[in-house]
Amino acid sequence: MRTDSFLNMWRAALCTFCLALGCGCATQPVPTSRGTGDLGVVVERARGTLAIVDTSQRTVLGEVPGLGDLSHASVVFSRDGRFAFVFGRDGALSKVDLLSRAVVQRVQQAGNAIGGAISQDGRIVVAQNYEPGGIRAFDADTLAPLAEVPAVYGNEGRRSKVVGLADAPGNRFVYALFDAGEIWVSDFSDPRAPRTEKYSAGRQPYDGLITPDGRFYLAGLFGEDGVAMLDLWRPSQGVRKILHHWGQGEEHLPVYKMPHLRGWAMADGLLWLPAVGKHEVWVVDARTWEEVAHIPVIGQPVFVMAQPDGRQVWVNFALPDNGKVQVIDVLSRAVVKLLEPGRAILHLEFQPRGGEVWLSARDDHRVVVLGTDHFDLRQSITLDAPSGIFFSSRAAKIGF
Amino acid sequence: MRTDSFLNMWRAALCTFCLALGCGCATQPVPTSRGTGDLGVVVERARGTLAIVDTSQRTVLGEVPGLGDLSHASVVFSRDGRFAFVFGRDGALSKVDLLSRAVVQRVQQAGNAIGGAISQDGRIVVAQNYEPGGIRAFDADTLAPLAEVPAVYGNEGRRSKVVGLADAPGNRFVYALFDAGEIWVSDFSDPRAPRTEKYSAGRQPYDGLITPDGRFYLAGLFGEDGVAMLDLWRPSQGVRKILHHWGQGEEHLPVYKMPHLRGWAMADGLLWLPAVGKHEVWVVDARTWEEVAHIPVIGQPVFVMAQPDGRQVWVNFALPDNGKVQVIDVLSRAVVKLLEPGRAILHLEFQPRGGEVWLSARDDHRVVVLGTDHFDLRQSITLDAPSGIFFSSRAAKIGF
Numbered sequence: 001m002r003t004d005s006f007l008n009m010w011r012a013a014l015c016t017f018c019l020a021l022g023c024g025c026a027t028q029p030v031p032t033s034r035g036t037g038d039l040g041v042v043v044e045r046a047r048g049t050l051a052i053v054d055t056s057q058r059t060v061l062g063e064v065p066g067l068g069d070l071s072h073a074s075v076v077f078s079r080d081g082r083f084a085f086v087f088g089r090d091g092a093l094s095k096v097d098l099l100s101r102a103v104v105q106r107v108q109q110a111g112n113a114i115g116g117a118i119s120q121d122g123r124i125v126v127a128q129n130y131e132p133g134g135i136r137a138f139d140a141d142t143l144a145p146l147a148e149v150p151a152v153y154g155n156e157g158r159r160s161k162v163v164g165l166a167d168a169p170g171n172r173f174v175y176a177l178f179d180a181g182e183i184w185v186s187d188f189s190d191p192r193a194p195r196t197e198k199y200s201a202g203r204q205p206y207d208g209l210i211t212p213d214g215r216f217y218l219a220g221l222f223g224e225d226g227v228a229m230l231d232l233w234r235p236s237q238g239v240r241k242i243l244h245h246w247g248q249g250e251e252h253l254p255v256y257k258m259p260h261l262r263g264w265a266m267a268d269g270l271l272w273l274p275a276v277g278k279h280e281v282w283v284v285d286a287r288t289w290e291e292v293a294h295i296p297v298i299g300q301p302v303f304v305m306a307q308p309d310g311r312q313v314w315v316n317f318a319l320p321d322n323g324k325v326q327v328i329d330v331l332s333r334a335v336v337k338l339l340e341p342g343r344a345i346l347h348l349e350f351q352p353r354g355g356e357v358w359l360s361a362r363d364d365h366r367v368v369v370l371g372t373d374h375f376d377l378r379q380s381i382t383l384d385a386p387s388g389i390f391f392s393s394r395a396a397k398i399g400f
Numbered sequence: 401m402r403t404d405s406f407l408n409m410w411r412a413a414l415c416t417f418c419l420a421l422g423c424g425c426a427t428q429p430v431p432t433s434r435g436t437g438d439l440g441v442v443v444e445r446a447r448g449t450l451a452i453v454d455t456s457q458r459t460v461l462g463e464v465p466g467l468g469d470l471s472h473a474s475v476v477f478s479r480d481g482r483f484a485f486v487f488g489r490d491g492a493l494s495k496v497d498l499l500s501r502a503v504v505q506r507v508q509q510a511g512n513a514i515g516g517a518i519s520q521d522g523r524i525v526v527a528q529n530y531e532p533g534g535i536r537a538f539d540a541d542t543l544a545p546l547a548e549v550p551a552v553y554g555n556e557g558r559r560s561k562v563v564g565l566a567d568a569p570g571n572r573f574v575y576a577l578f579d580a581g582e583i584w585v586s587d588f589s590d591p592r593a594p595r596t597e598k599y600s601a602g603r604q605p606y607d608g609l610i611t612p613d614g615r616f617y618l619a620g621l622f623g624e625d626g627v628a629m630l631d632l633w634r635p636s637q638g639v640r641k642i643l644h645h646w647g648q649g650e651e652h653l654p655v656y657k658m659p660h661l662r663g664w665a666m667a668d669g670l671l672w673l674p675a676v677g678k679h680e681v682w683v684v685d686a687r688t689w690e691e692v693a694h695i696p697v698i699g700q701p702v703f704v705m706a707q708p709d710g711r712q713v714w715v716n717f718a719l720p721d722n723g724k725v726q727v728i729d730v731l732s733r734a735v736v737k738l739l740e741p742g743r744a745i746l747h748l749e750f751q752p753r754g755g756e757v758w759l760s761a762r763d764d765h766r767v768v769v770l771g772t773d774h775f776d777l778r779q780s781i782t783l784d785a786p787s788g789i790f791f792s793s794r795a796a797k798i799g800f
Contacts, residue, residue, distance in 0.1 A: 032433065036435040353569070356521075
């Protein structure tokens with residue numbers, strides 16, 4: 001492991017050197033000419049590497065090393081689908097060219113970061129940071145810094161961890177302040193002078209998501225039961241508390257892994273979300289925000305993800321059930337399939353029109369591709385401890 | 401006009417000749433290396449030409465001539481976003497490389513065609529034909545023919561015009577038979593041997609659409625008032641007739657142009673559709689299929705299109721109001737803006753995340769790009785009699 005880290009550091013240093021010279025060294029081959037709509041990346045966390053994949057051929061096109069600490073890494077795409085912006089846990093922000101398979105820009109923007117987002121117009125990349133707490137905005141072309149919104153709260157000038165960052169229409173970004181218990185909306189219409197509105201949210205919002213139309217922002221609360229909801233079409237109404245029973249409640253079951261809210265799903269006008277600490281998926285009516293069903297599942301759900309066509313919802317689980325995946329039929333609200341695609345299923349990503357799903361089986365060092373209709377194995381791809389999977393079609397979506 | 405046609409024929413013949421030789425003539429320059437997620441095409445109908453546009457820079461990158469009769473042309477994209485499949489009214493199907501800006505394949509597949517679609521997996525391109533009535537499927541790579549489903553109905557072996565073709569999940573295609581009064585669903589899981597289910601729909605379905613999740617297929621009826629609806633998640637329930645008052649009703653106002661059903665919009669869980677022959681946009685609850693509002697507008701609506709964020713709905717009109725566009729606020733269901741962007745506004749297309757809209761002003765020979773928040777003019781692009789506008793981000797969507 002230490003050798004790996006050393007190698008990665010060396011690679012990163014070499015890469016930076018090459019970039020500084022602008023030379024045509026091994027990390028900057030001539031870009032390939034091809035469409036970028038069917039490209040994607042898979043995070044190989046342990047090696048600090050991105051694998052570039054072709055989702056039409058279901059193949060690995062190449063690997064880009066030197067990306068640092070990619071635990072909990074997240075990725076967004078430029079609006080042309082050519083570049084991936086990679087937010088590392090170590091606060092580095094890297095811009096990777098999927099065509100030349102090289103790091104073309106890289107900045108160390110914070111000490112401890114937890115993901116990022118890209119503006120509606122594709123011109124502003126924003127990172128959300130634990131340390132120092134706040135968000136920072138960068139020019140998507142050059143990664144030159146544009147602006148910072150420090151998450152300062154209270155009278156003592158303390159800074160809060162920022163979580164749940166999501167892009168919203170109008171070049172706005174919405175995020176939650178874990179320590180301050182607030183939701184902030186920053187409008188980057190002027191990229192160098194963002195204007196921020198602040199809303200009281202509840203105790204310790206720990207993750208957030210925005211609905212696919214960019215209208216409702218939801219933040220799960222860690223310090224109390226329930227979810228904070230802000231209607232961005234009517235922000236003057238402030239935050240409304242919904243799903244009062246969502247959370248650990250009085251039972252306080254052990255929670256092995258906090259579920260990812262970004263994994264919540266919309267299908268059939270309903271929101272499908274992982275219960276906290278319970279073996280259940282909850283179904284909520286997105287018009288009334290009332291629960292309409294609790295569906296029993298085999299373990300503690302982590303990601304609850306709807307197929308793009310909304311026909312089925314896929315669920316993966318925390319330890320000890322993280323080798324299993326269950327598929328829920330949306331119409332009958334019943335589990336119709338139990339899959340065991342490999343050891344440690346960390347993430348899944350659907351093709352944009354939903355025919356296939358890619359799942360990372362970290363401890364089997366492979367990604368498996370399944371058909372969503374018949375659960376048939378379409379491909380098995382060997383990769384080093386794969387975790388997050390991100391397809392370039394995210395570039396065209398709100399809230400990804 | 402005859403000279404133009406002759407020139408176009410000559411260009412097409414030359415192009416075919418060049419393709420046959422595989423030579424590097426003027427129609428096949430070396431492809432550019434760039435992302436394809438922000439590309440699009442604008443139909444220049446009178447010249448049988450496609451303009452290739454860059455939606456990030458708001459510029460024309462080049463033009464591809466020789467595409468024949470492009471009146472009522474429609475376009476779909478390969479799943480990598482690199483190729484546009486162009487369905488001409490004259491029955492020609494052309495495959496255009498957006499990177500090299502050249503026609504790379506072209507087949508004369510019918511005598512009179514009215515658009516097409518591409519399968520969920522991107523491997524099958526299907527054309528819908530008036531003459532001979534039916535659909536024909538082609539390999540997306542080579543345009544080699546795969547299968548045909550002739551729209552034969554009744555006892556005398558007559559063939560119906562096919563309209564309203566839409567792709568559905570599972571490599572299915574859904575379409576309506578104008579003369580037969582039926583909706584057909586063809587499953588191309590085996591591309592060379594499609595299986596077809598047939599449903600009675602009502603008198604003279606004249607256009608159709610599928611909801612963005614690929615679940616509900618709706619066909620407007622010309623021969624009677626109302627809309628035929630098929631739930632593809634529960635096809636055994638058959639077609640249900642909804643919106644019984646939709647149509648000309650007893651007043652039989654003159655209809656200057658039949659509204660495009662493909663221009664129906666979903667926003668806020670509601671369907672927004674053009675009334676036929678009336679100066680109204682209808683709002684329908686997509687759960688109950690009941691009307692919830694009739695919104696008065698300035699003319700007979702043609703396209704009623706929601707922004708991708710669902711915040712506003714844009715409407716253009718038939719003669720004599722085809723120089724006007726109205727914008728409806730979805731929350732208040734009121735018209736909030738009247739625009740006059742140019743003469744003969746034939747089509748509009750939103751950027752995939754909704755920040756800008758492109759509108760073709762045919763008789764002013766330009767495309768105008770407006771911001772959707774403040775309706776400010778971002779760009780004016782000179783083109784020859786522009787009509788349809790199609791962005792490559794459609795490749796990632798169901799039903800486009």
